[in-house]
Amino acid sequence: MKRSMKLMEFYKNFKVYMIGGSQNNRYRALYELVPRSDRKQITVKDLENYVERLRSKHPDKEFKLNIRFVDGRKLYVISRSSYERLPDGSKRRVYDRVPIYFDLEAQKVYVPRWYVRNRRKLANYILMRTLGSLGYALMEYRGGGSLTEAS
Numbered sequence: 001m002k003r004s005m006k007l008m009e010f011y012k013n014f015k016v017y018m019i020g021g022s023q024n025n026r027y028r029a030l031y032e033l034v035p036r037s038d039r040k041q042i043t044v045k046d047l048e049n050y051v052e053r054l055r056s057k058h059p060d061k062e063f064k065l066n067i068r069f070v071d072g073r074k075l076y077v078i079s080r081s082s083y084e085r086l087p088d089g090s091k092r093r094v095y096d097r098v099p100i101y102f103d104l105e106a107q108k109v110y111v112p113r114w115y116v117r118n119r120r121k122l123a124n125y126i127l128m129r130t131l132g133s134l135g136y137a138l139m140e141y142r143g144g145g146s147l148t149e150a151s
Contacts, residue, residue: 005070007101007110010131011035014116016124018139031139033128039136041107046134047076053133060084068101075101075110078130098126109136 008014016033047065054063062081067074079099083091098119101110109131115123131137 006113007070008113008116010109010111010127010137014111016127017142018124018128028144030142030144032142033124033131033137034140035137036135042102042104042134042136044076044104047078047102050130050133051078054078070101073103074105075103077101096122098123100127100130 010016011034018031018033020029020031021027051063051065054061062084064079064081066077066079068077069075077099080094080097082094082097084094086092098111098115101112102108103110109127111123111127128137128139132139
């Protein structure tokens, strides 16, 4: 029996916080990734263009766009290969990947729960870069940063 994957919805089940610097890094600042109020609908073409840009920038990373059905919903997944080929022909497991699932009908974004729990900083960073590039979300200043607020 195949178990259903546990997905967490961006901004509903978890929020993305980043700690940065303000005034030339004199002060810590807390930023939150929030959906844009004027965001356009993400289409398959937008996702394909984004994956092509990733492939051209990082040809060795093997980025891909797949379709996956989870709980009866058709989701588009931006991910990369779980393994990379080494020059000697052997394979090595890749740990710096976070697949992002897009429900284009409902315009929702999901990340597997495992990545949110176990690779939180990486998941936050990849969501920030991906959703920002797609025009779906932006970073908003939330005040002085502390590590307890950002975790």
